[in-house]
Amino acid sequence: MLTTGIIGLPMVGKTTVFNLLTLSQTELSSFYSGKVAANVGMAKVPDLRMDKLKIIYEPQKFTPAMIKVTDVAGLVAGSSEGKGTGNKFLADVRQVDALVQVIRAFASSLPHVEGSIDPLRDYNILATELILADLQVMESRKERLLTGKKKKVEDYDIELTLTTKCINALEEGKPISSLALNDKELLFIKDFGLLTQKPMLIVVNVDENQYLNGSYPKKDDLEAMAKEFNYPLVVVCGKLEMELLQLSEPEQKLFMEDLGLTEPGIDRIARSIYKMLGLISFFTVGSDEVRAWTIRTGENAKEAAGTIHSDISRGFIRAEVVAYSDFIKTGSELKAKEAGVYRLEGKDYLVQDGDIINFRFNV
Numbered sequence: 001m002l003t004t005g006i007i008g009l010p011m012v013g014k015t016t017v018f019n020l021l022t023l024s025q026t027e028l029s030s031f032y033s034g035k036v037a038a039n040v041g042m043a044k045v046p047d048l049r050m051d052k053l054k055i056i057y058e059p060q061k062f063t064p065a066m067i068k069v070t071d072v073a074g075l076v077a078g079s080s081e082g083k084g085t086g087n088k089f090l091a092d093v094r095q096v097d098a099l100v101q102v103i104r105a106f107a108s109s110l111p112h113v114e115g116s117i118d119p120l121r122d123y124n125i126l127a128t129e130l131i132l133a134d135l136q137v138m139e140s141r142k143e144r145l146l147t148g149k150k151k152k153v154e155d156y157d158i159e160l161t162l163t164t165k166c167i168n169a170l171e172e173g174k175p176i177s178s179l180a181l182n183d184k185e186l187l188f189i190k191d192f193g194l195l196t197q198k199p200m201l202i203v204v205n206v207d208e209n210q211y212l213n214g215s216y217p218k219k220d221d222l223e224a225m226a227k228e229f230n231y232p233l234v235v236v237c238g239k240l241e242m243e244l245l246q247l248s249e250p251e252q253k254l255f256m257e258d259l260g261l262t263e264p265g266i267d268r269i270a271r272s273i274y275k276m277l278g279l280i281s282f283f284t285v286g287s288d289e290v291r292a293w294t295i296r297t298g299e300n301a302k303e304a305a306g307t308i309h310s311d312i313s314r315g316f317i318r319a320e321v322v323a324y325s326d327f328i329k330t331g332s333e334l335k336a337k338e339a340g341v342y343r344l345e346g347k348d349y350l351v352q353d354g355d356i357i358n359f360r361f362n363v
Contacts, residue, residue, distance in 0.1 A: 049283070131173060286342070
């Protein structure tokens with residue numbers, strides 16, 4: 001299962017975001033007091049389509065999509081050189097597939113590790129450490145290329161050019177993810193474990209007034225940076241989200257209406273992570289269970305069948321498919337079939353996000 005790491009400076013709200021996503025009760029001060037072990041949990045991916053299907057089928061069991069989340073120990077300047085929890089931090093970050101950087105914009109009696117509130121500075125501190133760690137990897141790689149021997153001259157030239165390109169970008173303060181790399185180049189660096197190649201979501205943790213006013217320090221600068229590097233950005237108020245979590249469902253609805261909110265901010269974070277990881281959901285439905293199954297974008301029907309059980313993939317005959325929007329528009333499976341939108345697809349059919357599928361198989 002793909003994993004997302006929550007990263008940031010100490011005392012910015014990383015563990016709060018982790019607890020909200022995973023419904024955990026991890027101690028908020030653990031990393032500030034010296035703990036370095038990462039917290040790991042599972043987070044539900046809210047999906048309004050699933051909620052609608054639950055109402056229609058009234059299933060005995062309801063299973064939403066889930067993602068794995070790791071709360072990584074707080075980083076400090078100099079982590080790339082092993083300072084603070086640097087070595088542990090970098091080791092944990094190398095193990096995840098995507099990153100969520102939590103940045104603090106709220107001011108409170110809780111001291112900031114850098115002594116003041118400056119979201120752009122905080123982003124740059126972490127970005128610099130990731131870039132320096134990648135620079136060490138790529139410079140070592142280039143040195144081995146220049147001093148060693150390669151069997152294939154063509155591959156040597158490609159890899160040397162690629163390595164130089166990556167070093168130049170890193171020295172300019174740009175992440176590897178900002179480079180336009182072709183398939184062959186991506187294949188070369190796939191196993192390098194480059195930290196700045198991982199997709200990243202920026203989460204700005206604000207106070208209640210900042211959230212309602214839609215403003216926080218260095219907002220324009222931070223948004224410009226996120227746009228430049230194609231990082232999605234979500235603003236949340238961790239304190240409000242924690243209060244919301246303590247309420248009953250009717251109370252939550254009233255609370256959000258009073259604040260002019262349509263959904264909890266943590267839901268937007270979960271969905272953004274899911275999309276950032278390149279994941280989509282298809283659904284299986286019935287009175288026994290309504291379930292979301294997670295696959296990568298671009299997987300075919302046979303591969304999707306294997307997500308449910310290897311026997312279904314092995315004995316795949318065909319898939320009965322209806323798009324969620326067509327199902328809702330027609331109102332039922334029977335009416336969808338009568339309207340001709342419930343169709344049979346073969347093993348090479350590329351599953352689309354929101355497909356409702358029943359697999360026919362024989363083993």
